[in-house]
Every structure is written in structure tokens, then in C-alpha cells.
Amino acid sequence: MHTIDYLREALPRHPELRETLELHIALLEVRATVDPPAPPSLPLGVAETRLAQGEPLLNAVTLTPNWNDLARIFTGICNAAAAHRPDEADALRELAKLADNPDELREAITEHLANRAHPVRRPASAVPGGATLLDFTLNQTLHPFLSAYARAWQSLASRETWYRSWCPICGGPADMAALLPAGGARQLLCARCDAEWQAPRGACPFCSETRPGHLGYIASQDGAYRLYTCDTCRRYLKTIDLRELARPVQLPAERILTVGMDLMAISSGYQSV
Ligand SMILES: [Zn+2]
Numbered sequence: 484m485h486t487i488d489y490l491r492e493a494l495p496r497h498p499e500l501r502e503t504l505e506l507h508i509a510l511l512e513v514r515a516t517v518d519p520p521a522p523p524s525l526p527l528g529v530a531e532t533r534l535a536q537g538e539p540l541l542n543a544v545t546l547t548p549n550w551n552d553l554a555r556i557f558t559g560i561c562n563a564a565a566a567h568r569p570d571e572a573d574a575l576r577e578l579a580k581l582a583d584n585p586d587e588l589r590e591a592i593t594e595h596l597a598n599r600a601h602p603v604r605r606p607a608s609a610v611p612g613g614a615t616l617l618d619f620t621l622n623q624t625l626h627p628f629l630s631a632y633a634r635a636w637q638s639l640a641s642r643e644t645w646y647r648s649w650c651p652i653c654g655g656p657a658d659m660a661a662l663l664p665a666g667g668a669r670q671l672l673c674a675r676c677d678a679e680w681q682a683p684r685g686a687c688p689f690c691s692e693t694r695p696g697h698l699g700y701i702a703s704q705d706g707a708y709r710l711y712t713c714d715t716c717r718r719y720l721k722t723i724d725l726r727e728l729a730r731p732v733q734l735p736a737e738r739i740l741t742v743g744m745d746l747m748a749i750s751s752g753y754q755s756v
Pocket residue numbers: 633650651652653654655673674675676677678
């Protein structure tokens with residue numbers, strides 16, 4: 484099932500999340516209006532060499548989105564968000580003007596991709612901190628373009644060829660995770676392209692901290708959700724424990740349905756990716 488259908492179905496069951504779900508349904512509707520061309524095929528040997536060096540596969544090619552499509556989606560995302568977030572509508576309408584200036588938009592995207600790359604791989608000059616409104620809208624805008632690569636290339640990365648904390652496709656950080664039913668291995672979901680891959684469970688996925696005293700987690704009452712926290716980098720990871728659930732789960736939809744965990748983490752002083 485597509486994320487948008489999953490959210491539409493969840494809407495009547497979650498009146499407390501109505502605003503969040505309606506916002507994300509509107510954003511997904513905008514994202515669905517672009518159909519990026521299929522990414523080039525990547526020979527297995529090239530992919531394996533890249534991955535063995537710890538390089539995400541997108542570094543092997545230059546991302547060349549259609550800039551007109553991108554500007555159109557960016558405008559649509561800003562307008563949809565403004566319609567659902569009255570408090571930020573003025574700021575979002577101001578941001579939308581970026582689409583009128585292709586050079587500036589291109590520059591903002593390049594900077595966004597560098598800043599939002601996995602923290603371990605960020606350029607030293609990048610400013611640390613939580614996502615801004617611009618990051619949010621750019622992440623939404625780029626999603627259809629990046630996820631086309633994830634769909635085409637995800638099968639090139641396996642647990643044998645990639646067992647790291649950043650995305651094997653685009654190098655992005657995870658913003659959702661699952662513990663898999665058999666054995667509880669950690670499956671991560673990329674915040675930027677929705678690729679899923681396995682990574683070590685005993686390490687912070689953002690700063691590689693492994694000392695137990697610096698890592699913690701809080702479980703939900705029913706045991707189905709865990710909020711993993713790291714006191715070294717002050718980041719958190721929302722996780723759904725599939726060993727505790729009989730129902731099918733779609734991680735991109737769970738990312739949105741668990742917005743309450745984001746609020747809890749942020750109010751406790753942790754940062755989102
Ligand atoms: Zn990714």
C-alpha cells in the first residue's frame with residue numbers, strides 16, 4: 484500500500500493526529516504529481532566497490548533532476564504546507580518565492596543535500612541543529628527525485644555489502660527504524676529517500692557512540708514503540724518493534740503516525756535529524 488493510502492486509512496482512527504495527517508496527505512499529493520525518469524542502471528560491480536568504500540551509490544552519478552519540475556514541486560509543497568500550518572503560512576509563502584530564482588533554488592538544494600547528509604559525513608562547516616522550515620520543504624521537494632533512486636537501486640545494497648548507519652543510496656540520516664521480527668535486527672529508514680537498510684543496533688546511528696551509559700531508550704506502554712536517545716550527540720531515533728506487532732507496518736507512514744514521539748524527544752532536549 485502507498486504511504487498516502489495508509490495515512491488516509493489511519494485518519495479516522497487517529498482524530499488526535501488529524502492536522503498532521505492532513506498536512507502530510509496534502510504534501511504527498513503534491514509529490515505524486517511528478518514522475519521522475521528512471522535512474523541509470525548501475526552495474527553490480529560498480530555498486531559493490533562504492534559500498535565497500537562506505538560511499539552511498541548516488542555519489543557514483545550526478546543528480547540531475549528536471550529543474551522546472553523541481554521548482555514546481557517546491558512551490559506546491561510550500562503552498563500545501565501554508566494551507567495546513569496557518570502559524571507558518573507567511574514564512575512559507577516567502578520561501579515559495581525561491582522558486583522564481585532558479586540559481587538560488589539550486590544553491591539552496593545543494594546546500595541542503597550537504598547539510599542534511601548523515602552527521603558523520605557532514606562537511607565540518609555545516610551548522611549543527613534541528614531541521615529548519617527550509618530543510619523541511621526542500622526535503623519534501625527532493626523526495627520524489629531521490630526515492631526514484633532508492634526504488635531502482637535498493638536491491639544493490641544488502642546486509643553483506645552495507646551495514647552502516649547512513650543511507651546506502653543517498654547518504655542521508657535515518658529518521659525512523661524498526662526492530663525486525665526474527666532476531667530484532669535494526670532496520671533504518673532514510674529521511675530523504677525512504678531507502679531501508681540494516682545497521683548495528685548497539686551504536687548511535689548519528690555519532691557512532693557505543694558506550695552503554697550514553698545510550699538509552701524509552702519504550703511505549705504496549706512495548707510496540709521505542710525512543711532511542713544518545714546523550715553524546717543529543718539525537719534520537721523513533722523505532723517500532725515488529726516483534727510486538729501482528730499488523731503489517733509501513734515505515735514511511737509510521738514516521739508520520741509517531742509525531743508524538745518527536746514532540747516528546749524534542750521537549751526532552753533532543754534534536755531531530
Ligand atoms: Zn537515502
